[in-house]
Amino acid sequence: MTTPPRHEPESPRDxxxxxxxxxxxxxxxxxxxxxxLDAVFYEQRxxxxxxxxxxxxxxxxxxPFLADLVTLADPTSPWSFLNYLRxxxxxxxxxxxxxxxxxxxxxxxxxxxxxxxxxxxRFGHQVDAVRWNPERDVFEVDFTQLxxxxxxEALGRTYTRxxxxxxxxxxxxPDPLKPLVEAPGVPVVHAxxxxxxxxxxxxxxxxxxxGSGQSGAEIFLDLLRHRxxxxxxxxxxxxxxxxxPMEYSKLGLEHFTPDHTRYFHALAEPVRDRLVAAQxxxxxxxxxxxxxxxxxxxxxxxxxxxxxxxxxxxxxRVRTAxxxxxxxxxxxxxxxxxxxxxxxxxxxVVLATGYRERPLDxxxxxxxxxxxxxxxxxxxxxxxxxxxxxxxxxxxxxxxNAELHTHGVGAPDLGLAAWRSAxxxxxxxxxxxxxxxxxxxxxxxxxxxxxxxxxTAREGKRLTPLAD
Numbered sequence: 001m002t003t004p005p006r007h008e009p010e011s012p013r014d015x016x017x018x019x020x021x022x023x024x025x026x027x028x029x030x031x032x033x034x035x036x037l038d039a040v041f042y043e044q045r046x047x048x049x050x051x052x053x054x055x056x057x058x059x060x061x062x063x064p065f066l067a068d069l070v071t072l073a074d075p076t077s078p079w080s081f082l083n084y085l086r087x088x089x090x091x092x093x094x095x096x097x098x099x100x101x102x103x104x105x106x107x108x109x110x111x112x113x114x115x116x117x118x119x120x121x122r123f124g125h126q127v128d129a130v131r132w133n134p135e136r137d138v139f140e141v142d143f144t145q146l147x148x149x150x151x152x153e154a155l156g157r158t159y160t161r162x163x164x165x166x167x168x169x170x171x172x173x174p175d176p177l178k179p180l181v182e183a184p185g186v187p188v189v190h191a192x193x194x195x196x197x198x199x200x201x202x203x204x205x206x207x208x209x210x211g212s213g214q215s216g217a218e219i220f221l222d223l224l225r226h227r228x229x230x231x232x233x234x235x236x237x238x239x240x241x242x243x244x245p246m247e248y249s250k251l252g253l254e255h256f257t258p259d260h261t262r263y264f265h266a267l268a269e270p271v272r273d274r275l276v277a278a279q280x281x282x283x284x285x286x287x288x289x290x291x292x293x294x295x296x297x298x299x300x301x302x303x304x305x306x307x308x309x310x311x312x313x314x315x316x317r318v319r320t321a322x323x324x325x326x327x328x329x330x331x332x333x334x335x336x337x338x339x340x341x342x343x344x345x346x347x348x349v350v351l352a353t354g355y356r357e358r359p360l361d362x363x364x365x366x367x368x369x370x371x372x373x374x375x376x377x378x379x380x381x382x383x384x385x386x387x388x389x390x391x392x393x394x395x396x397x398x399x400x401n402a403e404l405h406t407h408g409v410g411a412p413d414l415g416l417a418a419w420r421s422a423x424x425x426x427x428x429x430x431x432x433x434x435x436x437x438x439x440x441x442x443x444x445x446x447x448x449x450x451x452x453x454x455x456t457a458r459e460g461k462r463l464t465p466l467a468d
Contacts, residue, residue, distance in 0.1 A: 012138040015428060016160040017041035018127045018363065020048060022414060023400035024166030025111055026069040027421040028118055029079040034425065034433055040158065042143055044126035046150075048115035053193045054215060055105040056222050062214065062246070062287055065102045067415035069114060073422035073434050079118070084110045124148075125156075130163065131366035137394050139163055162428055166400035167363070169355035169412070176320045177210075177351060180329060187348035188329060191215040194350060202226055204348040205233060208331065211352030212238020212314055214246070217286040219350050221294050224310060229301045232309045235344060237316040239336065246285030254441040255282050256410045258419055263445035264408035265383050269374055276404060283409045284354070321349075357402050367397070374405075381406040384427040385420060398424050 015031065017024045020043035031039050066072060068081035077083075081102065085091045102110075115121055129142045138159045145154040171190040173181050180188040187204060189197045191211065201207055201223065209220045220236045227234065236243075247253075254260060264272060301308040313335075320332040324345060331344045360379070364371065372380045372388040379399070380388040385407075387397040400420065404411040422434035 010159070011038075012136070012159040012161050013038045013040060014160070015039040015162045015164065016139070016141050016158060017164045017166060018130075018141075019043060019165065019167035019400075020045075020115065020121055020123065021166055021168040021401075022050060022069065022111060023168075023417050023421070024164060025114060025118075025121075026417045027164060027166070027400065027424060028120060029069050029077065029114055030073060030418065030421045030425055030434065032079070032118060032120070033077075034429065037425075037429065040120050040122060042122050042125040042127050042141075044124070044146065046124050046146075046148065048112045048123075050108045050111055051104075051192065052108070053195045054191060054218070055108060055195065056218055057105075059104045059218050060101045060287075061104050061107045061414065062101070063413070063415045064100045067413075067417070068110065070418050072415070073418040073436070079114050081110050084113050087113075127363060129366050130363055132370060132393050132395070133159070134392065137161075139395055139397075160395070162396045162398070164398040164400055164424060165360065165363070165402060167358045167360070168401060170358050171351075172354050172356045173351055174318065174353055176318050177349070177353075180321055180323070180349070181351070183323070185326065186323060186329065187327070189348075189350060191219055191350055191352040192355075194219055198222075201348050201350065206235070206346045207233065207348045207350065208235040208237065208329075208344060208346040209350045209352055210237055210318060210331075211354065212236075212240045212243050212286070213284050213352060213354060214286050214290065215354075216350075216352030217243070217290045217294060219352055220312075221290060221297065224294070224297050224308075229304075230306065230309060232301075234310040235346065236310070236312045237318075237333065238314050239317045240280075240284075241315045241337070243291060243312065243314050244281055244285045245288040245291055247282045248288065251443060252282065254443045255279065255408075256413045256415050257440040258416070258436070259439060259441040259443070260445055261407050261410050261416065262383065264410075265406055266446075272405065272408070273376075276408065279409050283413065357404065360402065376405075378405050385424055386427070396428065398428075400424075 014037050017027060017039065020041050024041055028041050031037050065081050070077035070079050082091065085094050124146045126144045126146055127141060128144055131140045133140050136159065138161055141158050141160060143156050144152050145156060147153040171192040173190060177188060180186050181190065187200065207223055209216050216236065216238060220234065223234055224232060264275065298308055298310065315336045316333050317336060318331050319334050322330050324330050327347065329346050329349055331346065332341070333344055334341050370390040370393050374380050381399050381403045382388055385398050385403060387399060389397060401412050410416045419436065422436055426432050426434060
């Protein structure tokens with residue numbers, strides 16, 4: 001383990017990362033061996049957490065273990081998942097288990113291992129404001145150091161030439177259901193908090209799961225497995241026209257390559273917006289194994305005759321919602337295709353309604369005059385993941401998982417995290433500490449893609465004949 005050089009408080013750093021989720025943790029891991037790079041990362045939480053409310057038993061990450069924090073940019077990194085297994089003396093069990101996809105809880109444990117050993121991470125530090133100082137040609141980053149209870153302990157400021165935003169996403173609650181979530185005593189929770197309320201949900205008389213994506217499927221399956229046969233009392237509804245499987249064909253997965261990311265970025269803004277909406281099944285569908293497990297569990301409950309008391313209805317949206325007495329909820333539903341409406345009374349609701357990019361207005365308020373925006377007032381982000389800023393700003397502001405509108409469905413995908421981190425470090429250093437492949441997909445996504453990206457065939461190495 002190398003020790004970072006001592007930092008002088010008034011000297012500008014090379015890089016400040018805001019937020020420590022998987023994306024910025026990947027960046028920190030790949031930045032670690034670059035001894036000349038003075039970098040620090042701030043996170044307001046006391047330690048690393050990755051969707052703790054969804055670490056359901058047996059739930060798997062939907063990308064192969066090679067999509068760890070570093071491997072697809074540097075397979076020799078000490079921060080790889082395989083090295084984590086080696087340090088835990090679990091490499092042989094993983095090898096014999098023949099698992100290409102790691103458990104979700106294991107991915108969380110791996111990331112926590114990296115975060116606990118990697119220098120330059122500052123947990124319990126809340127970033128309050130970012131400004132550009134034109135006199136010094138640096139960014140000013142104000143932060144509050146928090147104590148173990150999350151209370152303010154000290155104020156600080158650091159200076160940096162470059163910033164990387166990796167503040168992640170926040171749970172999304174549809175407007176009709178916000179009053180129910182915010183009301184005390186009403187059993188309506190977002191999927192992000194599922195495990196914290198799991199015991200109460202299992203004890204509820206009737207439970208409704210809203211949302212037809214992976215989280216909704218996993219939660220419905222978990223509730224189904226732990227409720228008595230014949231008395232399941234479960235509803236699963238979602239807006240999509242079907243409980244659709246995620247696109248997982250080999251050529252379909254090439255939408256999560258650097259090739260497609262570059263292609264998408266070059267498209268016109270209106271085309272990009274239409275494409276993101278049309279490609280929902282690439283990243284919002286349900287793993288086919290989870291759908292199969294749900295069907296198997298439902299089928300198992302028919303073996304003694306009768307059908308399980310579970311209703312699965314796609315193509316349904318929640319129009320409004322209200323309370324019945326003090327402890328029940330009434331959902332007003334509309335079937336999108338039929339145009340019919342009905343009411344559903346339930347004792348508890350789980351909102352598997354996904355996540356949205358965390359708003360950046362508060363953090364970036366001091367930079368707002370410098371940020372260039374598109375026709376929908378979203379930040380413009382260039383091909384190298386930099387916010388397009390006024391030319392007077394000589395530093396760079398990079399985005400991590402906040403560029404869906406400019407870089408496409410691969411933005412939140414864990415499989416592109418290491419490549420994006422390496423791209424940022426190559427751009428930031430002006431060097432190429434991480435050589436990246438010129439071509440990553442068999443698919444050619446456009447007609448005018450430059451041929452220079454297609455590597456030429458390599459000649460075999462000439463061998464020297466052995467002497468007799």
